[in-house]
Amino acid sequence: MRNNREAQRDALKQRLIDAAEAQIAVGGLSGLKARDVTAAAGCALGALYTAFEDLDRLILQVNSRTLARLGAALQDSVAAVQGPRAVMAALAQGYVSFAQNNFRLWAALFTHRLPEGIDAPEWHRAEHAVLIAQIIAPLSQLRPDLTGEALRQRAGTVFAAVHGVVMLALTARFVGTPVAQLPGEVAALVEAMMRGLEQ
Structure with missing residues (x-):
């Protein structure tokens, strides 16, 4: 049974x-400051370091929440969709929508880096499976010859292609797709990939 001290620590x-x-x-990862966080949480600066090893470990927890929300959003995007090509298209549009509506939190997933020589904990690496988990089932229908690691790798490549287009567009890179055209361009990309996968 948890004692009061543990409950207070968890609440903190x-x-x-x-x-x-x-x-x-609001301000993106670069705007995150420990003093501002503790002030908003109503605690002293030192309390952060009793709850977490450092600010990076706190960011991992935020990213964990974002991954969970992204996974739920992707599930919702295909809830009423049938057929592998339609599922792939819906997943891509769900990803675009989540990234646009949660841009700074979404970007933090891919821009946060732990200090050199420190690896992300295994539990957090495992959570990133949500990025490709739902691609695997429709992909296996389109490419029944792919199994195991080969299937997972191809799902990762499909994700990377869509993610790259979305990231370039939302970070306003010169070669990026204009944001207003992003859903259509991602749809065209996924359609082209599906045709290629079926051949």
Whole structure:
């Protein structure tokens, strides 16, 4: 049975995660400051370091929440869709929508880096499976010859292609697709990939 001290520590962690998430959503990862987080959470600066090893570990928790929300959004996007090509198209549009509507939190998933020599914990690496997990089933229908690691690798490549287009567009790179045209261009990309996969 948890004691009061553990309950208080857990409550502090949740307040810090909430505060960091809110700040990243508004100002992006580069705008996150430990003092601002602890002020918003209503605790002293030192309390952050009793709850988390460092600010990077707090960011991992925020990214964990974002991955969970992204996974739920992708599931919702295909809830009423049938057929592997339609599922792939819906997943891509669900990804575009989530990235656009949660841009700074979504970007934090891909821009946050732990200090050199420190690996992300296994639990967090495992959570990233949500990025390709739902691609695997429709892809296996389109390419029944692919199994195991080959199937997972191809699903990762499909994800990377869509993600690259979305990232370039939303970060306003010179070669990026104009944001207004992003859904249509992603749809065209996925359609082309599906035709290629079926051949």
